[in-house]
Amino acid sequence: MLSKISETRKSFDEDLSKVSNLKSLEELRIKYLSRKGIVPQLFEGFQDVSREEKKNVGQALNELKIFTQNQYDLFKEKLENSLKSSEEPDIDISLPGRKIELGSKHLITQTLDEIKEVFKGLGFSVYEGPELESDYNNFGALNFPDDHPARDMQDTFFINKNFLLRTHTSPVQIRLMQQKKPPIRALMPGKVFRNEAISAKSYCLFHQIEGLVVDTDITFAELKGTLVGFIKQFFGKDVVYRFRASFFPFTEPSAEMDIWWQPKGKAGRWLEILGCGMVDPNVLINVGIDPEKYIGYAFGMGIERPAMRKYGIDDIRILFDSDIRFLRQF
Amino acid sequence: MKISLNWLSDYVDITGISIDELVDKVSTAGLEVEEVIDQSDVLANMVVGFVKETKRHPNADKLTLCIVSDGTNEYSVVCGAPNVAVGQKVPFAKVGAIIPSNGLKLEKVKIRGEVSLGMICSEKELGISENHEGIMVLNPDLKEGTELAEAFGMNDIVIDVAITPNRADALSHIGFARDVAAIFKRKFHYPKVEIIESKKKSGEAAKVEIIDSKNCPRYIGKVVQGVTIKESPEWLKRKLKSIGLRPINNVVDVTNFVLYEVGQPLHAFDLDNLAENKIVVKCSAEGEKFISLDSKERILSSNDLMICDGNKNVAIAGVMGGENSEVTEQTKNILIESAFFNPSSIRKTAKRLGLSTDASFRFERGTDYNIVIWAAQRAAQLIQEVAGGVILNGEIDAYPDTIPTRSTSARFSRINKVLGYDVAKDEVLNILTDLGFEIQEVTSEGVTVNIPGFRHDVEREIDIIEEVARIYGYHKIPDVNHISVTLEEKVDQASFNDNIRNTLTSLGFYEIITNSLVNSDIAERFGHSIKVLNPQSSEMSHLRPSMLPGMLQSVSNNLKVSERNLNFFEIGKTFEKKNDGEIISFEDFIETEHLIIGITGYAIQSEWYGKDKLFDIFDLKGFVESFLMSIFPKIQFTFQQKKSDFFDLTFSIGVKENEIGIGGKVKSELLVLFDVNQDLFTYIFNIDRLKEVEVSEQTFTDLLKFPKVYRDVAFILDKTVESDKVTEIIKGASSNLLHQIKLFDIFQSDSLGEEKKSLAFQLEFYDSDKTLTEKEVEKDLRNIIKAVEKTFYAQLRGS
Known part of the structure; x- marks a missing residue:
């Protein structure tokens, strides 16, 4: 009897391993566990077992019953689960998802970030300064003489005789050089103001980014090299450029950098991108740096115009109108 | 400034240099060419025409039908001029030509039923003169079909050059030529001045006295007698017209010519109108009146340098002459003024009078004190050439203190x-x-x-x-392509704001930038504002004292285009006076960096998965909390309900003693001001204070190794009890096993009673050192329930 039991267990295992679907599982159940199945049949034969064997056989029979039933239940559950999970649920996947709308930085911020990224890679630190400035920091210290036509280059909003809205980020240079001794390698982004009527072409404020390097062995050639590297990264390595002599009271020699702009279907032309030059010795003297020992260069550029050109925006006012239809595009 | 290349070649040989090369090289050397104007373009599509036939217009007595030939084709043209006749050579504008006098483009037209394929032009229509008597009749030797520009010798090219303020020396053809010569290594020369002078000396006919030698270091007078004032000859008129100047009369034209030739502004006085034939240079008396050449009355100040005769003002020095001594048709004798004035004096006067002239423009930038004699002689030479007369000998050279050569x-x-x-x-x-x-x-x-x-x-x-x-x-000069980078401490003062921007954009906010200038109404309503001395308009007369008006305006702009659901933020400076006095130092005002966030409209609208939901104050608070959590992960902020002039449902945020932000639901009277007709929730942070928040170094906390136990508990309380007060009591009553309290349900109903509400909390317990026992949790829970019940006379729900 005991051997019969162990044989049954063996054949059950074998049969179970062959089960692959609910139908063959049901066949297995009928074969072993149904009322006329092998396991109940074995219990029928229990009465014929001798008394001394009854204890062992009974235990083995019970174990077999529990084992086969458990195995069957487990397997059934497993099979049903696997079937359930492969079943297609009844949903319309073409419905839009629950998305979270991300915002965006202003186009001007994005452009500033792009420029900052390039110069940070060249070892520049970033400094900021106030927008309401003294006449001295904005003009005097930067070598603009009083009553000089150079002041007309920048239409100024005055608060009074001595205070104004900064017309460029250059006063940050002055503040920095007053606080920090060379070597200096600084980048100065910020908002600046020009007293101009608002139109498609001009706005009363715009953004600038300015660079300043002061050290013992700085040259005009290095200034050129740095800026060429920058515009190649910013406008692409095939950009056509030129340095053109110019005038700023706070640099000498001074230059402007133009790039060749070729709009589709129109005549190409040179576009001014930035102003630059070697820091005028008078500026260094004004902040207490010895111009014989130290040489500096500086450069500055507006952000709005290159950004507008890059994206084909022809009215500057749209940048400051907060129209969400515009903001969503960037 | 306009430079005519024909005129330029009087001083420097530019043959063989292409226009492109010239433009490029002078531009990169600092004289930036902004425009190249080919004069022949003005007469494009115009040729010498031959009038082959004429006949009366069938429908109009005064019109003539002409057949005009250009040598290859014949055109039928309707002409209204009485002097048109067969056999004439005429200026013929074809279809497509632009008529210089009115800028209109010629098209094929029908005039009284007859087709006209062009136009025969008058001198006026061609912009040559004011003559509009009839059509212009050309030299019969001209070949028909010749381009009109060629026939007129209009082959000049004019370039418009932007001269930087430091380069006063380049504000003339000679000055420009000097740079061109240096750049291209060409020869440069001044024109020869050879004059025959009378025996009589200039000094015998006129006197010059400088009283203010500081502002007028040098004054040259030269006299030409017996001139005839008339129209200038063609060559002179053409030179002036080529650079956009209007010819006036021969003497005035010569002074203008010399100005544009060498850069020395000159003035011609009618000598007979100068009392005592005398020039005195001195400052005006305060409040004196003077009628300048443009017939305007000018009120002078004691700082204005004047040219006077024996008894009156005759010119504002270096700026503009006066009506009382100008050259007229009756003028016979002339005093030529060629002077050097102190640049800053001229600039002050010109600025104060709001008067910028060709002369003042050059004087305020600095003219050449050595060229004055040459310029006077050159003018005398040309005046004699075009107006006759006798040049008196020598010059009156009033030059009290010779300027040393530097x-x-x-x-x-x-x-x-x-x-x-x-x-x-x-x-x-x-x-x-x-x-x-x-x-x-x-x-x-x-x-x-x-x-x-x-x-x-x-x-x-x-x-x-x-x-x-x-x-x-x-x-x-080579572009160095390797740079030395100093190894120093890296600073990025902007990184804090970069962080803010990153957080807010990922929370769904769009960055805006609004005008920092606002009108006085807004400025006064929102703070102790600062006024701009010289605003562009009354709409932009003050610096913004608050970020709120910009946000309101932005929302308003969007509502106008039916965009109603908005999440905006802006980072910017505000400006406020500290006291009522004048700003004399940086201590008298505060410039503060602020962040404003604003939400309006629907948080969820028209989505299949959820009910429409308008933004409310808790959305605002939620954004504020998420924002702070992202920027300051470990800092505990205190929220406090407040009253405010700008918000309802106001709450402020503080850390330690400092208030770092305030906001709420914008008051409806402000919304009305900006035409905003829906709720707007905004929060304003002071970034300068945010930057001061002390952040301790972030350290890693071990992950929990034992299970957490959760218990839900709900209380029925008076409606007025604030939820965070309950939270505080719960915290206080529990042991350190309670780690988190989350309010998950607020419920009100009739069954609870009108004045009651139910708050349900989920409590999270754990011990980081061992597995909690049921007993420990139950003990905490009992204490919590007891404390809440006692403090708020609350009742445990479901008990």
Whole structure:
């Protein structure tokens, strides 16, 4: 009897391993566990077992019953689960998802970030300064003489005789050089103001980014090299450029950098991108740096115009109108 | 400033230099060409026509039907001029031509039923003169079909050059020619002045007295007698017209010509209108009145330098002449003024009077005190040529204190150090010589030069270096492609704001930038504002004292285009006075950096998965909390309900003693001001204070190894009890096993009673050192329930 039991267990295992679907599982159940199945049949034969064997056989029979039933239940559950999970649920996947709308930085911020990224890679630190400035920091210290036509280059909003809205980020240079001794390698982004009527072409404020390097062995050639590297990264390595002599009271020699702009279907032309030059010795003297020992260069550029050109925006006012239809595009 | 290339070639030979090359090289050397105007373009599509036939217009007595030939084709043209006749050579404008006098483009038209394929032009229509009597009849020897520009000799090219304020010397054809000569290594020369003078001296016919020699260091007078004032000859008119000047009469035209030739402003007085035939240069009396050449009455100040005769003002020095001494048709005798004025004096007067003239523009930038005699002689020569008369001998040269010649030196080694490139010594010397510098001394170390009187911008070594660099060519100085980077502490003062921007954009906010200038109504309503002295308009007269108006305006702009669901933020400066006095130092005002966030409209609208939901105050608070959590992960902020002039449902946020932000639901009276007709929730942070928040170094906390136990508990309380008060009591009553309290349900109903509400909390317990026992949790829970019940007379729900 005991051997019969162990044989049954063996054949059950074998049969179970062959089960692959609910139908063959049901066949297995009928074969072993149904009322006329092998396991109940074995219990029928229990009465014929001798008394001394009854204890062992009974235990083995019970174990077999529990084992086969458990195995069957487990397997059934497993099979049903696997079937359930492969079943297609009844949903319309073409419905839009629950998305979270991300915002965006202003186009001007994005452009500033792009420029900052390039110069940070060249070892520049970033400094900021106030927008309401003294006449001295904005003009005097930067070598603009009083009553000089150079002041007309920048239409100024005055608060009074001595205070104004900064017309460029250059006063940050002055503040920095007053606080920090060379070597200096600084980048100065910020908002600046020009007293101009608002139109498609001009706005009363715009953004600038300015660079300043002061050290013992700085040259005009290095200034050129740095800026060429920058515009190649910013406008692409095939950009056509030129340095053109110019005038700023706070640099000498001074230059402007133009790039060749070729709009589709129109005549190409040179576009001014930035102003630059070697820091005028008078500026260094004004902040207490010895111009014989130290040489500096500086450069500055507006952000709005290159950004507008890059994206084909022809009215500057749209940048400051907060129209969400515009903001969503960037 | 306009430069005519024909005129330019009187002083420098530019043959063989293409326009493109000229434009490129002078631009990169600092004289930026902004526009190239080919004069022949004005007469494009116009040719010499031959009138082959004429007949009366069938429908109009005064019109003539003409057949005009251009040598290849014949055109039928309707002409209204009485003088048109067969056999004439005429200026013929074809279809497509633009008529210079009115800018209209000719098209094929029908005039009284007859087709007209062009136009026969009058002198006026061609912009040549005011003559509109009839059509212009051309020299019969001209060949038909010849381009009209060619027939008229209009082959000039004019360039418009932007001259920077330092380069007053380039504000003339001769000054420009000097740079061109230096750049292209061409010969440059002044025109020869050869005059035959009478025996009588200028000084016998007129006197000059300088009283204010500080503002007028030098004054030249030269007299020409017996002139005839009339129209200028063609060559002179053409020169002036080519650069956009209107010819007036021969004498005035000569003074203008010399101004644009050499850059010295001149003035011609009618000598017979100068009392005592005398010039006195002095400052005006305060409040004096003077009628300038443009017939306007000017009120003078005691700082205005004036040219006077024996008893009255006759000109505002260096700015504009007066009506009382101007050259008229009756003028016979002329005093030519050729002077040097103090630039800053002229600038002050011109600025104060709001009057910028060709003369003041040059004087305020600095003219050449050495050219004044040459300019007076040149003018006399040309006046005699075009107006006849006798030139009196010599000049009256009032020059009390001779201006010393300035000189400066440059070290060759310094040139190379600054530029980072070795420019050859000879090259340096040649450039300086070509630009008019007189070489005084050359050593192996450097060069000393005398600075010409026309270069007020050059005084130091660095100025010499610039001259060398720009003429040598910036493009020839190499672009160094490896740079030395100093290893120093890296600073990024902008990184805090970069962080803020990153957080807010990922929370769904769009960054805006609004105008920092606002009108006075808004400025006064929102703070202690600062006024702009010279605003562009009344709409932009003050600096913003708050970020709120910009946000309101932005929302308003969007509502106008039916965009109603908005999440905006802006980072910017606000400006406020600290007291009522004038701003005399940085202590008198505060410039503060702020962040404002604003939400309006629907948080969820028209989505299949959820009910529409308008933004409310808890959305605002939620954004604020998420924002702070992202920027300051470990800092505990206190929220406090407040009253505010700008918000309802106001709450402030503080850390330690400092208030770092305030906001709420914008008051409806402010919304009305900006035409905003929906709720707007905004929060304003003071970034300067946010930056001061002390952040301790972030450290890692071990992850929990034991299970957490959750218990839900709900209380029925009075409606007025604030939830965070309950939270506080719960916290206080529990042991340190309670780690988190989350309010998950607020419930009100009739069954609870009108004045009651139910708050349900989920409590999270754990011990980081062991597994909690049921007993420990139950003990905490009992204490919590007891405390809440006792403090708020609350009732445990479901008990």
